[in-house]
Amino acid sequence: MKNFDIDKIRADFPILKRQVNGKPLIYLDNGATTQKPSKVIDAIVSYYSDMNSNIHRGVHYLSQISTDAFEVARRKVQSFINASHEYEVIITNGTTHSINLVASCYGKAFVHAGDEIVISAMEHHSNIVPWQMLCEEKGAKLKVIPMDEQGVLDIEVYKELLSDRTKIVSITYVSNALGTINPVKEIIRLAHERNVPVLLDAAQAVQHLKIDVQELDVDFLAFSGHKMYGPTGVGVLYGKEKWLNAMPPYQGGGDMIKEVTFEKTTYNELPLKFEAGTPNIEAGICLANAIDYIEEIGLDQIKAYEDELLNYATTRLAEVEGIKFIGTSGQKSSVISFVIEGVHPYDVGVILDKLGIAVRTGHHCAQPVMDQFRISGTVRASLAMYNTKEEVDSLVDGVKRAVNMLK
Structure with a gap:
């Protein structure tokens, strides 16, 4: 993308340099709260x-x-x-x-x-x-x-x-x-x-x-x-x-x-x-x-990048055995909610955390939504402009590992 420099953007967010459980932080809980650039800090x-x-x-x-x-x-x-x-x-x-x-x-x-x-x-x-x-x-x-x-x-x-x-x-x-x-x-x-x-x-x-x-x-x-x-x-x-x-x-x-x-x-x-x-x-x-x-970055640029990332993540996650996406509208923002047959969302979230990957699990303060889909909750990966395809790949690998451990 013309003016979208993902490396420069990531460098603006100090927390992305830290490690969690000995692994580089992959922060995919942006729907709950986003990280802060140095300009704000x-x-x-x-x-x-x-x-x-x-x-x-x-x-x-x-x-x-x-x-x-x-x-x-x-x-x-x-x-x-x-x-x-x-x-x-x-x-x-x-x-x-x-x-x-x-x-x-x-x-x-x-x-x-x-x-x-x-x-x-x-x-x-x-x-x-x-x-x-x-x-x-x-x-x-x-x-x-x-x-x-x-x-x-x-x-x-x-x-x-x-x-x-x-x-x-x-x-x-x-x-x-x-x-x-x-x-x-x-x-x-x-x-x-x-x-x-x-x-x-x-x-x-x-x-x-x-x-x-x-x-x-x-x-x-x-x-x-x-x-x-x-x-x-x-x-x-x-x-x-x-x-x-x-x-x-x-x-x-x-x-x-x-x-x-x-x-x-x-x-x-x-x-x-x-x-x-x-x-x-x-x-x-x-x-x-x-x-x-x-x-400074531009909402048009941000949206275009996040849409590309959302499409990539949806395609890659579809590889996971037993996955079901919750929310498949043709008009979506950068949120992917999913369940995996026979696996509790919380257990997936715990294993991902051990790998340094932060996602949200549960009902997301939207219990009536979960009731309609007859589930207790989902795993939610919510993307932001500083996330990357490499991080998505790590998420997919982590979910596959969780499935192999839990099924």
């Missing part, structure tokens, strides 16, 4: 060494430069997802926080007894449980878009689920357990025909696909920094201005207020209305460095 050290201070509140120099850096990061996110206004970008502590914020605040303002909320059969627990809690509180009903055995949503059933009682659709852009890329633009269009807002869980999408919230016309978008080569403990909620203004605050405290008396509190303007208390300042600032890193 150095920025974290620089923050604590050079500017550590609280933000938005102090008149002294360190507070001002920290505040400026934090707001630069907000504008960086705005540009990255093409939001109309920087105040439509709310800094949270991750995707789970962002979804819970919308479920709580939007639900408080707009959801009532007898209303309906639509999600899909492939959601992460973080996009199921908050809506279940809201439905229990409000007496609303949760409707679920089914999927087929390839892990593809049934859009015809989705159309039937949408009704005058539907208050919001909340759906994953990319399945963390299957890798399916959902037709989110069509999902949004159909919801908007009924004036229903849509939230996209983009935790597994934003590091792989170019996202333009205006082009999608999405109402809410949630994602996490740690899955896109940034720090843990920081995330983003994008919301259209009209919805954010119509929603009550999520939490009370510092920064989200304009004026407080014992009789009444006046809330702050966007985005601070939803940012109570001291945020994870260092992570918020360093999220900008992660975005810079992604943009």
Whole structure:
């Protein structure tokens, strides 16, 4: 690929040089969290060494430069997802926080007894449980878009689920357990025909696909920094201005207020209305460095490389006796989930770990997905831009070795 230098990219990630159990680390658990380039690690050290201070509140120099850096990061996110206004970008502590914020605040303002909320059969627990809690509180009903055995949503059933009682659709852009890329633009269009807002869980999408919230016309978008080569403990909620203004605050405290008396509190303007208390300042600032890193390489380049790697890995793993892939949509991101007949996924994961290969096993916080496929869990290899075909070859060899040992 023209400008994609895999050796240079791998050199940017210090952890890839380490060994695990005496073997070179092969890290294939990127769906859980990605590793961090030196650009991000150095920025974290620089923050604590050079500017550590609280933000938005102090008149002294360190507070001002920290505040400026934090707001630069907000504008960086705005540009990255093409939001109309920087105040439509709310800094949270991750995707789970962002979804819970919308479920709580939007639900408080707009959801009532007898209303309906639509999600899909492939959601992460973080996009199921908050809506279940809201439905229990409000007496609303949760409707679920089914999927087929390839892990593809049934859009015809989705159309039937949408009704005058539907208050919001909340759906994953990319399945963390299957890798399916959902037709989110069509999902949004159909919801908007009924004036229903849509939230996209983009935790597994934003590091792989170019996202333009205006082009999608999405109402809410949630994602996490740690899955896109940034720090843990920081995330983003994008919301259209009209919805954010119509929603009550999520939490009370510092920064989200304009004026407080014992009789009444006046809330702050966007985005601070939803940012109570001291945020994870260092992570918020360093999220900008992660975005810079992604943009320097280019999401188009990243996607093309990861697609090539996904195809190679799928072909090679198909050699394994008794393997069954879980999630075989024609539109996939760089996730491969599989089971092997007669072998427990956990046992495969343990043997791979002894070989220095990090994969994820279990239900991946998507138990309803596993229930549909009538399995307890899968082995999941999730790929990133720093993985290689040689690492895939080692994974295949490791899985074959595990099968020979366990069957």
